[in-house]
Amino acid sequence: MILVRAIIRPERTGIVLSELLSAGFPAVTKMDVYGRGKQKGIVIGDIQYDEIPKEMLLIVVNDEDKDDVVKIIMRNARTGEKGNFGDGRIFISEVMDAYTISTAKQGL
Template sequence: MKMIKAVIRPELLYEVMEALEKEGFTGITVIDVVGRGREGGLQVGEKRWPEVAKVLLMVAVEDDKVQQVVSLISRHAHTGMVGDGKIFVCPLEEVWTIRTKSREVRL
């Protein structure tokens, strides 16, 4: 299993979520975050913002679904401008359900 973490523009959140849900990826966690990339923030004219508002999506998937989810997020979060975001793929060792106190064998 893998945990896919995508930092995207907030205005594209619902487009990305709809695309994921349409393909059957309904388990999505969304967190409002702020941060900056290599550019060190955003500058428009004389005004500078050292941190920029983004959204962090987290989706746990089976290994064979990673490329599909990365492609969906990439396609629907892309504007071609600086600040489109990043996608991180991390190993996911275990998943536990709090209500049942049981270990998930599949997602």
């Protein structure tokens, strides 16, 4: 199993979630997060903004679905034709195991 962790612009969350659902990936955890990327925040005049609002999506999928999920997120989270700074990042991690609490069932 694979954990896909995507940090994206809040205004792109709806379309990303809709496309994931349409492609058969309904199980997503969404969290409001704040931070900065390689651009070190945003400077407007004399003010520096270090805590830029983003959304983090957590999706656990079978190994063979990883590339499809990443492509869906990339295609729908990107702003503009070639993308822009601040569009976000995707991190991939292995999941050792998963359990459904209500049924004690192992796996996805």
